[in-house]
Amino acid sequence: MTQIFDASGNIIPVTMISAGPCVVTAIRTKEKNGYTAIQLGYGAIKDKAVNKPSAGNFKKNNLAPKKLLQEFRVADISSYALGQEIKADVFKPGDYVDATAITKGKGFAGTVKRHGFRGGPSTHGQSDRQRAPGGIGAQGFQRVLPGLRMAGHMGSEYVTIQRLEVVSADPEKNIILVRGCVPGVNRCIVVLNKTVKKVVAPSAAAAGKKADKKKAAPPARDKKK
Secondary structure: OEEEEOOOOOEEEEEEEEOOOEEEEEEEOHHHHOOOEEEEEEEEOOHHHOOHHHHHHHHHOOOOOEEEEEEEEOOOOOOOOOOOEEOHHHOOOOOEEEEEEEOOEEEEEOHHHHHOOOOOOOOOOOOOOOOOOOOOOOOOOOOOOOOOOOOEEEEOOEEEEEEEEEEEEEOOOOEEEEEOOOOOOOOOOOEEEEOOOOOOOHHHHHHHHHHHHHHHOOOOOOOOO
């Protein structure tokens, strides 16, 4: 992460994302596939590292092999063609995106670190129970219930952070600046999608907050004479 300054001199924490360029490697149509989508390829890879089915598709479409392939649903595919480059200008400042990536791996972690357990007391003879999970069952069940939070592998899983604001998009350098942090380690693969959450305009949100404050104001009481 880094930080930039806006026109008013305020600091904005941003994450720099290298956005390709990505190449359209396949187009899914309603008639043939039952849905409309485009497949994007990113990253160079050697020919010998590509499996035969993928190599056949690349050769058929006269495209160079790509390391990562990802499909994106689109409503209209008429504006896309095989081999077309998708650059950072697909997003513009003010847009909101959802960032998906594999989080940092933490290895085997206990319940205090993994789930935020409080732990046991340090006194009353319990010298080694500060980070213990506590009881895991009951007398009546005589078994451990499914879904019980316990120690185990932490991190290294797909996580999506929703509704991140795009601060800047540079199509020449293929860099997108997103307000806030995104999951994953440095130089990992991050997938950006148009946010699925409802985006409220700043003016409308401010007006809504003012209206809520007016509604929440307590009624005035008559002073006793």
